[in-house]
Amino acid sequence: MVAVYERGLGFGDLTMAADAVRAHTTAGLDAFALASVEADALDEVRAALAERGFVVSDGSGQEAAGAGAQSQQGWVNLIALLVILGYIAIAVINTLVMATGERSREFALMRLIGSSRGQVRSMMRIEAVLVAVIGMVFGVVVAIPPLIGVSMGISGQPLPALPVLGSLAIIGAMGALALVALWIGTNATMRTRPIDEIGSR
Structure with missing residues (x-):
């Protein structure tokens, strides 16, 4: 066995010979060269290569490059999550506005029997929070299968890499949109006087 290759982020299924790859590049040069150096000669080799314009890094540099690739995949997954939750948010908002208008x-009946505008709004705020929470949970559950598919296609790993703060921000924004939509719908519905609205068809 010469080597074991595990497909990394964004790479294809096959590894080609170096000569074949160089023939299809613009410069015809390798991007990286791996070297094994004795510990006592490391500084000397590093200085000699740096004088010739090479960028020298140790294993931590490769780890940083891998972390950068993983971060890029995380942003790809984040965009996919934004698109999926965005569609769900639009559907939830439309449903909330239409249901509130009906x-x-x-x-009007609640206000005629003694409920104030504030009490009606308070009731709707509680409903909005419940609907937003259920919508966010449902949205995350629906988003999981496509994200797993994207992750499997890019990295071969079933667990998608997602920036935690970015994901929470998107989920929170979707929930906030639902709350705002219900608030706007409630205020628009209560513009008419209760006595006029109760007799409408």
């Missing part, structure tokens, strides 16, 4: 007579 409850105008219910709001």
Whole structure:
């Protein structure tokens, strides 16, 4: 056995010979050269290569490059998550606005029997939070299979790499949009006087 190759982020299924790859590049040169150097000669070799314009790094440099590639995949997954949750958010917002608009007579009846505008809004805020939480959980569950597919296609790993803060920000933004949509729908529905609204068809 000469080597074991594990497909990394963004690489294809096959590894080609160096000569074949160089023939299909613009410069015809290798991007990296790996060298094994004795510990006592490391500084001397590093200085000699640096004088000739080479960028010298140890294993940590390769680890940083791998981390950068993983970060790029994380952003790709994040964009996919944004698209999926965006579609779900649009559907949830439309449903909330339409459903709230159809409850105008219910709001009018509540106000005629003594409920204030603030009490109606408070009830709708609680409903909005419940709907937003359920929508966010549902959205994340729906987004998992496509993200696993993207991750398997890019890195061969089933667990997608996602920036935690970015993911939480997107999920929070989707929930906030649902709350704003319900707030706007509630205010628009209560513009009409209750006595006029209760008699409408």
